Amino acid sequence: MEEKIDLKNMTHADLVAYLATLGQPAFRARQLLKWIYQQHVTDFAAMTNVSKTLREELSIRCRISTLTPLTVQYSQDGTSKYLFQLEDGATIEAVRIPMETDKATLCISTQTGCAMGCAFCMTATSGLWRNLSAAEIVNQVCAVLDDGPIGNIVMMGMGEPLHNLANVVAALNILYLDDGLGYGARRVTLSTCGLVPEMLELKKRIKVNLAVSLNAADDQVRSRLMPINKRYPLAELIPACVEYSRETKQRITFEYILIKGVNDSLSMAKKLVKLLHPVRCKVNLIAFNEHQGTDFAAPDDDTVRAFQSYLLDRGMVATLRAGKGRDIDAACGQLKGRMDERTECAIEG
Ligand code: SF4
CATH class of the missing domain: 1.10.150.530 (DNA polymerase; domain 1)
Known part of the structure:
Protein backbone atom coordinates (compact mmCIF):
# COMPACT_ATOMS: atom_id res chain seq x y z
CA MET A 1 0.00 0.00 0.00
CA ILE A 64 -1.53 13.73 10.78
CA SER A 65 1.59 12.77 12.74
CA THR A 66 2.24 13.57 16.41
CA LEU A 67 5.09 13.13 18.86
CA THR A 68 4.72 11.80 22.38
CA PRO A 69 7.62 12.18 24.80
CA LEU A 70 9.41 9.03 25.83
CA THR A 71 10.54 10.75 29.04
CA VAL A 72 10.29 14.23 30.53
CA GLN A 73 12.80 15.38 33.16
CA TYR A 74 11.87 18.29 35.39
CA SER A 75 14.53 20.58 36.85
CA GLN A 76 14.19 22.32 40.19
CA ASP A 77 14.35 25.66 38.35
CA GLY A 78 11.27 24.78 36.26
CA THR A 79 13.12 23.76 33.09
CA SER A 80 11.81 20.56 31.55
CA LYS A 81 13.53 18.37 29.04
CA TYR A 82 11.64 16.13 26.62
CA LEU A 83 13.08 13.08 24.93
CA PHE A 84 11.11 12.02 21.85
CA GLN A 85 11.41 8.79 19.94
CA LEU A 86 10.77 9.16 16.22
CA GLU A 87 9.01 6.63 14.02
CA ASP A 88 12.31 5.02 12.95
CA GLY A 89 13.44 4.73 16.57
CA ALA A 90 15.86 7.70 16.52
CA THR A 91 15.64 10.01 19.52
CA ILE A 92 15.70 13.82 19.80
CA GLU A 93 15.32 16.37 22.57
CA ALA A 94 13.49 19.60 23.25
CA VAL A 95 13.95 21.80 26.32
CA ARG A 96 11.22 24.01 27.77
CA ILE A 97 12.61 26.93 29.74
CA PRO A 98 10.20 28.99 31.85
CA MET A 99 10.47 32.77 31.45
CA GLU A 100 9.55 35.59 33.78
CA THR A 101 6.20 35.93 32.01
CA ASP A 102 3.75 33.03 32.15
CA LYS A 103 5.11 31.82 28.82
CA ALA A 104 8.14 29.62 28.19
CA THR A 105 10.88 29.45 25.58
CA LEU A 106 11.20 26.16 23.77
CA CYS A 107 14.49 24.91 22.38
CA ILE A 108 13.97 22.37 19.59
CA SER A 109 16.13 20.00 17.52
CA THR A 110 16.48 20.00 13.73
CA GLN A 111 18.57 16.85 13.15
CA THR A 112 19.26 13.62 15.00
CA GLY A 113 22.90 13.99 15.95
CA CYS A 114 25.04 16.58 14.18
CA ALA A 115 27.88 16.57 11.68
CA MET A 116 29.53 19.79 12.82
CA GLY A 117 31.79 18.27 15.49
CA CYS A 118 31.98 21.19 17.94
CA ALA A 119 34.45 20.16 20.64
CA PHE A 120 32.30 21.31 23.58
CA CYS A 121 29.07 19.64 22.45
CA MET A 122 27.68 16.28 23.51
CA THR A 123 25.52 15.92 20.38
CA ALA A 124 28.66 16.10 18.24
CA THR A 125 29.97 12.85 19.71
CA SER A 126 27.28 10.78 17.99
CA GLY A 127 27.82 12.27 14.52
CA LEU A 128 24.91 12.96 12.19
CA TRP A 129 22.18 10.34 11.85
CA ARG A 130 19.65 12.16 9.71
CA ASN A 131 17.78 15.35 9.08
CA LEU A 132 14.43 15.83 10.76
CA SER A 133 11.42 16.32 8.52
CA ALA A 134 9.45 19.56 8.82
CA ALA A 135 6.76 17.56 10.63
CA GLU A 136 9.24 16.23 13.20
CA ILE A 137 10.47 19.76 13.88
CA VAL A 138 6.96 21.23 14.21
CA ASN A 139 5.69 18.29 16.26
CA GLN A 140 8.15 19.06 19.07
CA VAL A 141 6.34 22.38 19.48
CA CYS A 142 2.88 20.79 19.26
CA ALA A 143 3.78 18.17 21.88
CA VAL A 144 5.23 20.61 24.41
CA LEU A 145 2.35 23.10 23.95
CA ASP A 146 0.19 20.56 25.78
CA ASP A 147 2.16 21.55 28.93
CA GLY A 148 1.46 25.29 28.64
CA PRO A 149 2.02 28.32 26.38
CA ILE A 150 5.30 28.84 24.54
CA GLY A 151 6.27 32.44 23.84
CA ASN A 152 9.46 31.94 21.86
CA ILE A 153 11.04 29.12 19.93
CA VAL A 154 14.77 28.66 19.46
CA MET A 155 16.30 26.20 17.01
CA MET A 156 19.25 25.51 19.23
CA GLY A 157 18.81 21.87 20.20
CA MET A 158 20.39 18.90 18.49
CA GLY A 159 21.68 19.51 14.98
CA GLU A 160 22.77 22.40 12.78
CA PRO A 161 19.55 23.92 11.36
CA LEU A 162 21.24 25.27 8.24
CA HIS A 163 22.56 21.79 7.43
CA ASN A 164 18.87 20.89 7.00
CA LEU A 165 17.86 24.11 5.29
CA ALA A 166 14.90 22.96 3.16
CA ASN A 167 13.06 21.20 6.00
CA VAL A 168 13.87 23.99 8.47
CA VAL A 169 12.47 26.64 6.11
CA ALA A 170 9.33 24.51 5.61
CA ALA A 171 9.01 24.10 9.40
CA LEU A 172 9.35 27.88 9.90
CA ASN A 173 6.64 28.48 7.29
CA ILE A 174 4.39 26.06 9.18
CA LEU A 175 5.16 27.62 12.59
CA TYR A 176 4.32 31.07 11.17
CA LEU A 177 0.89 30.05 9.77
CA ASP A 178 -1.83 32.46 10.91
CA ASP A 179 -4.36 29.65 10.83
CA GLY A 180 -1.97 27.33 12.61
CA LEU A 181 0.39 28.00 15.48
CA GLY A 182 0.78 31.66 14.53
CA TYR A 183 4.38 32.27 15.62
CA GLY A 184 5.57 35.50 14.06
CA ALA A 185 9.11 35.60 12.68
CA ARG A 186 10.16 37.76 15.63
CA ARG A 187 9.37 34.96 18.06
CA VAL A 188 11.60 32.37 16.44
CA THR A 189 15.41 32.27 16.54
CA LEU A 190 17.63 30.00 14.48
CA SER A 191 21.10 29.31 15.80
CA THR A 192 23.93 28.35 13.46
CA CYS A 193 27.56 27.41 13.95
CA GLY A 194 28.32 29.60 10.92
CA LEU A 195 27.52 27.92 7.59
CA VAL A 196 28.10 31.08 5.58
CA PRO A 197 26.51 30.22 2.18
CA GLU A 198 23.41 28.79 3.90
CA MET A 199 23.12 31.89 6.12
CA LEU A 200 22.99 34.05 3.04
CA GLU A 201 20.51 31.69 1.37
CA LEU A 202 18.31 31.67 4.49
CA LYS A 203 17.74 35.42 4.37
CA LYS A 204 16.50 35.10 0.77
CA ARG A 205 14.00 32.40 1.71
CA ILE A 206 12.44 33.43 5.03
CA LYS A 207 12.57 35.84 7.95
CA VAL A 208 13.90 34.56 11.27
CA ASN A 209 16.08 35.92 14.07
CA LEU A 210 19.63 34.73 13.62
CA ALA A 211 21.97 33.61 16.39
CA VAL A 212 25.53 32.66 15.57
CA SER A 213 27.46 30.36 17.86
CA LEU A 214 30.80 32.20 18.01
CA ASN A 215 32.72 31.06 21.12
CA ALA A 216 36.05 32.67 20.23
CA ALA A 217 37.32 35.88 18.66
CA ASP A 218 40.30 34.46 16.84
CA ASP A 219 40.60 31.71 14.25
CA GLN A 220 43.05 29.65 16.21
CA VAL A 221 40.80 29.11 19.22
CA ARG A 222 37.59 28.99 17.18
CA SER A 223 38.96 26.31 14.84
CA ARG A 224 39.95 24.26 17.87
CA LEU A 225 36.43 24.52 19.29
CA MET A 226 34.47 24.48 16.04
CA PRO A 227 35.84 22.67 12.97
CA ILE A 228 33.45 24.64 10.72
CA ASN A 229 35.74 27.63 11.29
CA LYS A 230 38.37 26.00 9.07
CA ARG A 231 35.90 26.09 6.18
CA TYR A 232 34.36 29.49 6.98
CA PRO A 233 36.87 31.48 9.07
CA LEU A 234 36.00 34.71 10.86
CA ALA A 235 37.06 36.78 7.86
CA GLU A 236 34.12 35.23 5.96
CA LEU A 237 31.69 34.76 8.84
CA ILE A 238 31.69 38.31 10.19
CA PRO A 239 31.08 40.04 6.81
CA ALA A 240 28.23 37.56 6.20
CA CYS A 241 26.74 38.58 9.57
CA VAL A 242 27.07 42.26 8.62
CA GLU A 243 25.24 41.54 5.35
CA TYR A 244 22.53 39.49 7.09
CA SER A 245 21.96 42.21 9.65
CA ARG A 246 21.94 45.03 7.09
CA GLU A 247 19.53 43.34 4.69
CA THR A 248 17.14 41.95 7.30
CA LYS A 249 17.41 45.04 9.55
CA GLN A 250 18.01 42.70 12.47
CA ARG A 251 20.45 42.60 15.29
CA ILE A 252 22.43 39.34 15.26
CA THR A 253 22.88 37.46 18.52
CA PHE A 254 26.32 35.94 19.06
CA GLU A 255 26.30 33.01 21.45
CA TYR A 256 29.53 32.71 23.40
CA ILE A 257 30.07 29.70 25.68
CA LEU A 258 32.75 30.61 28.20
CA ILE A 259 35.14 27.70 28.82
CA LYS A 260 37.71 27.85 31.59
CA GLY A 261 41.19 28.69 30.33
CA VAL A 262 40.18 28.38 26.67
CA ASN A 263 38.24 31.49 25.62
CA ASP A 264 37.45 33.34 28.85
CA SER A 265 40.44 35.72 29.14
CA LEU A 266 40.22 39.50 29.01
CA SER A 267 42.56 39.47 26.02
CA MET A 268 39.93 37.38 24.20
CA ALA A 269 37.25 39.84 25.33
CA LYS A 270 39.36 42.63 23.83
CA LYS A 271 39.58 40.76 20.51
CA LEU A 272 35.82 40.19 20.64
CA VAL A 273 35.06 43.89 20.96
CA LYS A 274 37.21 44.60 17.92
CA LEU A 275 35.85 41.69 15.89
CA LEU A 276 32.19 42.54 16.43
CA HIS A 277 32.60 46.29 16.04
CA PRO A 278 31.14 46.28 12.46
CA VAL A 279 28.08 44.16 13.32
CA ARG A 280 24.79 45.33 14.83
CA CYS A 281 24.65 42.68 17.49
CA LYS A 282 24.33 41.50 21.03
CA VAL A 283 26.48 38.92 22.77
CA ASN A 284 24.88 36.20 24.84
CA LEU A 285 27.40 34.75 27.29
CA ILE A 286 26.82 31.25 28.68
CA ALA A 287 29.08 29.53 31.19
CA PHE A 288 30.02 26.05 29.95
CA ASN A 289 27.77 23.31 31.31
CA GLU A 290 30.13 20.53 32.39
CA HIS A 291 29.18 17.05 31.27
CA GLN A 292 30.68 13.59 31.08
CA GLY A 293 33.18 12.85 28.39
CA THR A 294 34.71 16.33 28.14
CA ASP A 295 37.90 17.85 29.49
CA PHE A 296 36.44 21.35 29.36
CA ALA A 297 35.42 23.06 32.57
CA ALA A 298 33.13 25.91 33.58
CA PRO A 299 34.85 29.23 34.42
CA ASP A 300 34.38 30.64 37.90
CA ASP A 301 31.77 33.34 38.45
CA ASP A 302 34.32 36.15 38.81
CA THR A 303 35.84 35.36 35.41
CA VAL A 304 32.41 35.32 33.80
CA ARG A 305 31.46 38.66 35.35
CA ALA A 306 34.80 40.25 34.40
CA PHE A 307 34.37 39.11 30.79
CA GLN A 308 30.85 40.53 30.67
CA SER A 309 31.89 43.82 32.31
CA TYR A 310 34.70 44.25 29.79
CA LEU A 311 32.17 44.08 26.94
CA LEU A 312 29.58 46.28 28.69
CA ASP A 313 32.17 48.93 29.54
CA ARG A 314 33.00 49.22 25.85
CA GLY A 315 29.38 49.82 24.87
CA MET A 316 28.45 46.33 23.76
CA VAL A 317 25.15 44.67 24.59
CA ALA A 318 26.21 41.57 26.51
CA THR A 319 23.80 39.40 28.48
CA LEU A 320 24.58 36.48 30.69
CA ARG A 321 22.34 33.51 30.16
CA ALA A 322 21.71 31.61 33.34
CA GLY A 323 22.59 27.94 33.08
CA LYS A 324 19.12 26.46 33.26
CA GLY A 325 18.32 22.87 34.07
CA ARG A 326 21.83 21.89 35.14
CA ASP A 327 20.39 19.18 37.40
CA ILE A 328 18.76 17.51 34.37
CA ASP A 329 21.62 17.85 31.87
CA ALA A 330 19.73 20.43 29.84
CA ALA A 331 22.57 21.32 27.50
CA CYS A 332 22.26 20.09 23.96
CA GLY A 333 22.50 16.33 23.54
CA GLN A 334 23.02 15.54 27.21
CA LEU A 335 19.75 13.83 28.05
CA LYS A 336 19.98 11.71 24.94
CA GLY A 337 23.50 10.74 25.93
CA ARG A 338 22.30 9.64 29.35
CA MET A 339 19.41 7.62 27.90
CA ASP A 340 21.70 5.84 25.47
CA GLU A 341 24.13 5.06 28.27
CA ARG A 342 21.40 3.62 30.44
CA THR A 343 19.60 1.64 27.77
CA GLU A 344 22.62 0.85 25.61
CA CYS A 345 20.25 1.94 22.90
CA ALA A 346 21.29 0.38 19.60
CA ILE A 347 19.01 2.59 17.54
CA GLU A 348 21.44 5.41 17.02
CA GLY A 349 24.59 3.47 17.62
S1 SF4 B 1 26.99 22.85 19.05
FE1 SF4 B 1 25.33 22.70 17.56
S2 SF4 B 1 26.40 22.75 15.57
FE2 SF4 B 1 27.97 22.26 17.09
S3 SF4 B 1 28.04 20.01 17.14
FE3 SF4 B 1 26.58 20.66 18.75
S4 SF4 B 1 24.58 20.58 17.76
FE4 SF4 B 1 26.13 20.60 16.13
Whole structure:
Protein backbone atom coordinates (compact mmCIF):
# COMPACT_ATOMS: atom_id res chain seq x y z
CA MET A 1 0.00 0.00 0.00
CA GLU A 2 1.18 3.51 -0.77
CA GLU A 3 2.60 5.40 2.20
CA LYS A 4 0.24 7.98 3.60
CA ILE A 5 1.17 11.65 3.18
CA ASP A 6 1.85 13.44 6.47
CA LEU A 7 -0.04 16.74 6.38
CA LYS A 8 2.22 18.06 9.16
CA ASN A 9 4.97 18.33 6.52
CA MET A 10 2.91 20.77 4.46
CA THR A 11 3.06 24.54 4.37
CA HIS A 12 -0.12 26.41 3.47
CA ALA A 13 1.01 26.59 -0.17
CA ASP A 14 1.79 22.84 -0.22
CA LEU A 15 -1.63 22.04 1.19
CA VAL A 16 -3.45 24.30 -1.30
CA ALA A 17 -1.59 22.58 -4.15
CA TYR A 18 -2.30 19.12 -2.78
CA LEU A 19 -6.00 19.80 -2.23
CA ALA A 20 -6.21 21.13 -5.79
CA THR A 21 -5.14 17.67 -7.00
CA LEU A 22 -8.20 16.34 -5.17
CA GLY A 23 -10.40 18.97 -6.86
CA GLN A 24 -10.75 21.02 -3.66
CA PRO A 25 -10.81 24.84 -3.37
CA ALA A 26 -7.95 26.74 -1.68
CA PHE A 27 -10.01 27.74 1.38
CA ARG A 28 -10.12 24.10 2.50
CA ALA A 29 -6.43 24.37 3.37
CA ARG A 30 -7.14 26.94 6.08
CA GLN A 31 -9.97 24.79 7.46
CA LEU A 32 -7.67 21.79 7.71
CA LEU A 33 -4.83 23.80 9.27
CA LYS A 34 -7.15 25.13 11.97
CA TRP A 35 -8.25 21.60 12.83
CA ILE A 36 -4.69 20.33 12.92
CA TYR A 37 -2.88 23.13 14.78
CA GLN A 38 -5.60 24.92 16.75
CA GLN A 39 -7.93 22.03 17.61
CA HIS A 40 -5.11 19.40 17.74
CA VAL A 41 -7.23 16.96 15.75
CA THR A 42 -5.47 13.89 14.37
CA ASP A 43 -8.54 12.04 13.09
CA PHE A 44 -10.10 13.35 9.87
CA ALA A 45 -13.49 12.10 11.02
CA ALA A 46 -13.54 14.88 13.67
CA MET A 47 -13.31 17.67 11.05
CA THR A 48 -17.00 18.41 11.04
CA ASN A 49 -16.99 21.37 8.63
CA VAL A 50 -15.35 19.25 5.93
CA SER A 51 -17.55 17.09 3.70
CA LYS A 52 -17.78 13.41 4.58
CA THR A 53 -16.48 12.41 1.14
CA LEU A 54 -13.33 14.53 1.53
CA ARG A 55 -12.78 13.34 5.11
CA GLU A 56 -12.92 9.74 3.88
CA GLU A 57 -10.60 10.47 0.97
CA LEU A 58 -8.10 12.23 3.25
CA SER A 59 -8.11 9.39 5.75
CA ILE A 60 -7.23 6.92 2.96
CA ARG A 61 -4.42 9.06 1.51
CA CYS A 62 -3.11 11.15 4.40
CA ARG A 63 -2.22 11.16 8.08
CA ILE A 64 -1.53 13.73 10.78
CA SER A 65 1.59 12.77 12.74
CA THR A 66 2.24 13.57 16.41
CA LEU A 67 5.09 13.13 18.86
CA THR A 68 4.72 11.80 22.38
CA PRO A 69 7.62 12.18 24.80
CA LEU A 70 9.41 9.03 25.83
CA THR A 71 10.54 10.75 29.04
CA VAL A 72 10.29 14.23 30.53
CA GLN A 73 12.80 15.38 33.16
CA TYR A 74 11.87 18.29 35.39
CA SER A 75 14.53 20.58 36.85
CA GLN A 76 14.19 22.32 40.19
CA ASP A 77 14.35 25.66 38.35
CA GLY A 78 11.27 24.78 36.26
CA THR A 79 13.12 23.76 33.09
CA SER A 80 11.81 20.56 31.55
CA LYS A 81 13.53 18.37 29.04
CA TYR A 82 11.64 16.13 26.62
CA LEU A 83 13.08 13.08 24.93
CA PHE A 84 11.11 12.02 21.85
CA GLN A 85 11.41 8.79 19.94
CA LEU A 86 10.77 9.16 16.22
CA GLU A 87 9.01 6.63 14.02
CA ASP A 88 12.31 5.02 12.95
CA GLY A 89 13.44 4.73 16.57
CA ALA A 90 15.86 7.70 16.52
CA THR A 91 15.64 10.01 19.52
CA ILE A 92 15.70 13.82 19.80
CA GLU A 93 15.32 16.37 22.57
CA ALA A 94 13.49 19.60 23.25
CA VAL A 95 13.95 21.80 26.32
CA ARG A 96 11.22 24.01 27.77
CA ILE A 97 12.61 26.93 29.74
CA PRO A 98 10.20 28.99 31.85
CA MET A 99 10.47 32.77 31.45
CA GLU A 100 9.55 35.59 33.78
CA THR A 101 6.20 35.93 32.01
CA ASP A 102 3.75 33.03 32.15
CA LYS A 103 5.11 31.82 28.82
CA ALA A 104 8.14 29.62 28.19
CA THR A 105 10.88 29.45 25.58
CA LEU A 106 11.20 26.16 23.77
CA CYS A 107 14.49 24.91 22.38
CA ILE A 108 13.97 22.37 19.59
CA SER A 109 16.13 20.00 17.52
CA THR A 110 16.48 20.00 13.73
CA GLN A 111 18.57 16.85 13.15
CA THR A 112 19.26 13.62 15.00
CA GLY A 113 22.90 13.99 15.95
CA CYS A 114 25.04 16.58 14.18
CA ALA A 115 27.88 16.57 11.68
CA MET A 116 29.53 19.79 12.82
CA GLY A 117 31.79 18.27 15.49
CA CYS A 118 31.98 21.19 17.94
CA ALA A 119 34.45 20.16 20.64
CA PHE A 120 32.30 21.31 23.58
CA CYS A 121 29.07 19.64 22.45
CA MET A 122 27.68 16.28 23.51
CA THR A 123 25.52 15.92 20.38
CA ALA A 124 28.66 16.10 18.24
CA THR A 125 29.97 12.85 19.71
CA SER A 126 27.28 10.78 17.99
CA GLY A 127 27.82 12.27 14.52
CA LEU A 128 24.91 12.96 12.19
CA TRP A 129 22.18 10.34 11.85
CA ARG A 130 19.65 12.16 9.71
CA ASN A 131 17.78 15.35 9.08
CA LEU A 132 14.43 15.83 10.76
CA SER A 133 11.42 16.32 8.52
CA ALA A 134 9.45 19.56 8.82
CA ALA A 135 6.76 17.56 10.63
CA GLU A 136 9.24 16.23 13.20
CA ILE A 137 10.47 19.76 13.88
CA VAL A 138 6.96 21.23 14.21
CA ASN A 139 5.69 18.29 16.26
CA GLN A 140 8.15 19.06 19.07
CA VAL A 141 6.34 22.38 19.48
CA CYS A 142 2.88 20.79 19.26
CA ALA A 143 3.78 18.17 21.88
CA VAL A 144 5.23 20.61 24.41
CA LEU A 145 2.35 23.10 23.95
CA ASP A 146 0.19 20.56 25.78
CA ASP A 147 2.16 21.55 28.93
CA GLY A 148 1.46 25.29 28.64
CA PRO A 149 2.02 28.32 26.38
CA ILE A 150 5.30 28.84 24.54
CA GLY A 151 6.27 32.44 23.84
CA ASN A 152 9.46 31.94 21.86
CA ILE A 153 11.04 29.12 19.93
CA VAL A 154 14.77 28.66 19.46
CA MET A 155 16.30 26.20 17.01
CA MET A 156 19.25 25.51 19.23
CA GLY A 157 18.81 21.87 20.20
CA MET A 158 20.39 18.90 18.49
CA GLY A 159 21.68 19.51 14.98
CA GLU A 160 22.77 22.40 12.78
CA PRO A 161 19.55 23.92 11.36
CA LEU A 162 21.24 25.27 8.24
CA HIS A 163 22.56 21.79 7.43
CA ASN A 164 18.87 20.89 7.00
CA LEU A 165 17.86 24.11 5.29
CA ALA A 166 14.90 22.96 3.16
CA ASN A 167 13.06 21.20 6.00
CA VAL A 168 13.87 23.99 8.47
CA VAL A 169 12.47 26.64 6.11
CA ALA A 170 9.33 24.51 5.61
CA ALA A 171 9.01 24.10 9.40
CA LEU A 172 9.35 27.88 9.90
CA ASN A 173 6.64 28.48 7.29
CA ILE A 174 4.39 26.06 9.18
CA LEU A 175 5.16 27.62 12.59
CA TYR A 176 4.32 31.07 11.17
CA LEU A 177 0.89 30.05 9.77
CA ASP A 178 -1.83 32.46 10.91
CA ASP A 179 -4.36 29.65 10.83
CA GLY A 180 -1.97 27.33 12.61
CA LEU A 181 0.39 28.00 15.48
CA GLY A 182 0.78 31.66 14.53
CA TYR A 183 4.38 32.27 15.62
CA GLY A 184 5.57 35.50 14.06
CA ALA A 185 9.11 35.60 12.68
CA ARG A 186 10.16 37.76 15.63
CA ARG A 187 9.37 34.96 18.06
CA VAL A 188 11.60 32.37 16.44
CA THR A 189 15.41 32.27 16.54
CA LEU A 190 17.63 30.00 14.48
CA SER A 191 21.10 29.31 15.80
CA THR A 192 23.93 28.35 13.46
CA CYS A 193 27.56 27.41 13.95
CA GLY A 194 28.32 29.60 10.92
CA LEU A 195 27.52 27.92 7.59
CA VAL A 196 28.10 31.08 5.58
CA PRO A 197 26.51 30.22 2.18
CA GLU A 198 23.41 28.79 3.90
CA MET A 199 23.12 31.89 6.12
CA LEU A 200 22.99 34.05 3.04
CA GLU A 201 20.51 31.69 1.37
CA LEU A 202 18.31 31.67 4.49
CA LYS A 203 17.74 35.42 4.37
CA LYS A 204 16.50 35.10 0.77
CA ARG A 205 14.00 32.40 1.71
CA ILE A 206 12.44 33.43 5.03
CA LYS A 207 12.57 35.84 7.95
CA VAL A 208 13.90 34.56 11.27
CA ASN A 209 16.08 35.92 14.07
CA LEU A 210 19.63 34.73 13.62
CA ALA A 211 21.97 33.61 16.39
CA VAL A 212 25.53 32.66 15.57
CA SER A 213 27.46 30.36 17.86
CA LEU A 214 30.80 32.20 18.01
CA ASN A 215 32.72 31.06 21.12
CA ALA A 216 36.05 32.67 20.23
CA ALA A 217 37.32 35.88 18.66
CA ASP A 218 40.30 34.46 16.84
CA ASP A 219 40.60 31.71 14.25
CA GLN A 220 43.05 29.65 16.21
CA VAL A 221 40.80 29.11 19.22
CA ARG A 222 37.59 28.99 17.18
CA SER A 223 38.96 26.31 14.84
CA ARG A 224 39.95 24.26 17.87
CA LEU A 225 36.43 24.52 19.29
CA MET A 226 34.47 24.48 16.04
CA PRO A 227 35.84 22.67 12.97
CA ILE A 228 33.45 24.64 10.72
CA ASN A 229 35.74 27.63 11.29
CA LYS A 230 38.37 26.00 9.07
CA ARG A 231 35.90 26.09 6.18
CA TYR A 232 34.36 29.49 6.98
CA PRO A 233 36.87 31.48 9.07
CA LEU A 234 36.00 34.71 10.86
CA ALA A 235 37.06 36.78 7.86
CA GLU A 236 34.12 35.23 5.96
CA LEU A 237 31.69 34.76 8.84
CA ILE A 238 31.69 38.31 10.19
CA PRO A 239 31.08 40.04 6.81
CA ALA A 240 28.23 37.56 6.20
CA CYS A 241 26.74 38.58 9.57
CA VAL A 242 27.07 42.26 8.62
CA GLU A 243 25.24 41.54 5.35
CA TYR A 244 22.53 39.49 7.09
CA SER A 245 21.96 42.21 9.65
CA ARG A 246 21.94 45.03 7.09
CA GLU A 247 19.53 43.34 4.69
CA THR A 248 17.14 41.95 7.30
CA LYS A 249 17.41 45.04 9.55
CA GLN A 250 18.01 42.70 12.47
CA ARG A 251 20.45 42.60 15.29
CA ILE A 252 22.43 39.34 15.26
CA THR A 253 22.88 37.46 18.52
CA PHE A 254 26.32 35.94 19.06
CA GLU A 255 26.30 33.01 21.45
CA TYR A 256 29.53 32.71 23.40
CA ILE A 257 30.07 29.70 25.68
CA LEU A 258 32.75 30.61 28.20
CA ILE A 259 35.14 27.70 28.82
CA LYS A 260 37.71 27.85 31.59
CA GLY A 261 41.19 28.69 30.33
CA VAL A 262 40.18 28.38 26.67
CA ASN A 263 38.24 31.49 25.62
CA ASP A 264 37.45 33.34 28.85
CA SER A 265 40.44 35.72 29.14
CA LEU A 266 40.22 39.50 29.01
CA SER A 267 42.56 39.47 26.02
CA MET A 268 39.93 37.38 24.20
CA ALA A 269 37.25 39.84 25.33
CA LYS A 270 39.36 42.63 23.83
CA LYS A 271 39.58 40.76 20.51
CA LEU A 272 35.82 40.19 20.64
CA VAL A 273 35.06 43.89 20.96
CA LYS A 274 37.21 44.60 17.92
CA LEU A 275 35.85 41.69 15.89
CA LEU A 276 32.19 42.54 16.43
CA HIS A 277 32.60 46.29 16.04
CA PRO A 278 31.14 46.28 12.46
CA VAL A 279 28.08 44.16 13.32
CA ARG A 280 24.79 45.33 14.83
CA CYS A 281 24.65 42.68 17.49
CA LYS A 282 24.33 41.50 21.03
CA VAL A 283 26.48 38.92 22.77
CA ASN A 284 24.88 36.20 24.84
CA LEU A 285 27.40 34.75 27.29
CA ILE A 286 26.82 31.25 28.68
CA ALA A 287 29.08 29.53 31.19
CA PHE A 288 30.02 26.05 29.95
CA ASN A 289 27.77 23.31 31.31
CA GLU A 290 30.13 20.53 32.39
CA HIS A 291 29.18 17.05 31.27
CA GLN A 292 30.68 13.59 31.08
CA GLY A 293 33.18 12.85 28.39
CA THR A 294 34.71 16.33 28.14
CA ASP A 295 37.90 17.85 29.49
CA PHE A 296 36.44 21.35 29.36
CA ALA A 297 35.42 23.06 32.57
CA ALA A 298 33.13 25.91 33.58
CA PRO A 299 34.85 29.23 34.42
CA ASP A 300 34.38 30.64 37.90
CA ASP A 301 31.77 33.34 38.45
CA ASP A 302 34.32 36.15 38.81
CA THR A 303 35.84 35.36 35.41
CA VAL A 304 32.41 35.32 33.80
CA ARG A 305 31.46 38.66 35.35
CA ALA A 306 34.80 40.25 34.40
CA PHE A 307 34.37 39.11 30.79
CA GLN A 308 30.85 40.53 30.67
CA SER A 309 31.89 43.82 32.31
CA TYR A 310 34.70 44.25 29.79
CA LEU A 311 32.17 44.08 26.94
CA LEU A 312 29.58 46.28 28.69
CA ASP A 313 32.17 48.93 29.54
CA ARG A 314 33.00 49.22 25.85
CA GLY A 315 29.38 49.82 24.87
CA MET A 316 28.45 46.33 23.76
CA VAL A 317 25.15 44.67 24.59
CA ALA A 318 26.21 41.57 26.51
CA THR A 319 23.80 39.40 28.48
CA LEU A 320 24.58 36.48 30.69
CA ARG A 321 22.34 33.51 30.16
CA ALA A 322 21.71 31.61 33.34
CA GLY A 323 22.59 27.94 33.08
CA LYS A 324 19.12 26.46 33.26
CA GLY A 325 18.32 22.87 34.07
CA ARG A 326 21.83 21.89 35.14
CA ASP A 327 20.39 19.18 37.40
CA ILE A 328 18.76 17.51 34.37
CA ASP A 329 21.62 17.85 31.87
CA ALA A 330 19.73 20.43 29.84
CA ALA A 331 22.57 21.32 27.50
CA CYS A 332 22.26 20.09 23.96
CA GLY A 333 22.50 16.33 23.54
CA GLN A 334 23.02 15.54 27.21
CA LEU A 335 19.75 13.83 28.05
CA LYS A 336 19.98 11.71 24.94
CA GLY A 337 23.50 10.74 25.93
CA ARG A 338 22.30 9.64 29.35
CA MET A 339 19.41 7.62 27.90
CA ASP A 340 21.70 5.84 25.47
CA GLU A 341 24.13 5.06 28.27
CA ARG A 342 21.40 3.62 30.44
CA THR A 343 19.60 1.64 27.77
CA GLU A 344 22.62 0.85 25.61
CA CYS A 345 20.25 1.94 22.90
CA ALA A 346 21.29 0.38 19.60
CA ILE A 347 19.01 2.59 17.54
CA GLU A 348 21.44 5.41 17.02
CA GLY A 349 24.59 3.47 17.62
S1 SF4 B 1 26.99 22.85 19.05
FE1 SF4 B 1 25.33 22.70 17.56
S2 SF4 B 1 26.40 22.75 15.57
FE2 SF4 B 1 27.97 22.26 17.09
S3 SF4 B 1 28.04 20.01 17.14
FE3 SF4 B 1 26.58 20.66 18.75
S4 SF4 B 1 24.58 20.58 17.76
FE4 SF4 B 1 26.13 20.60 16.13
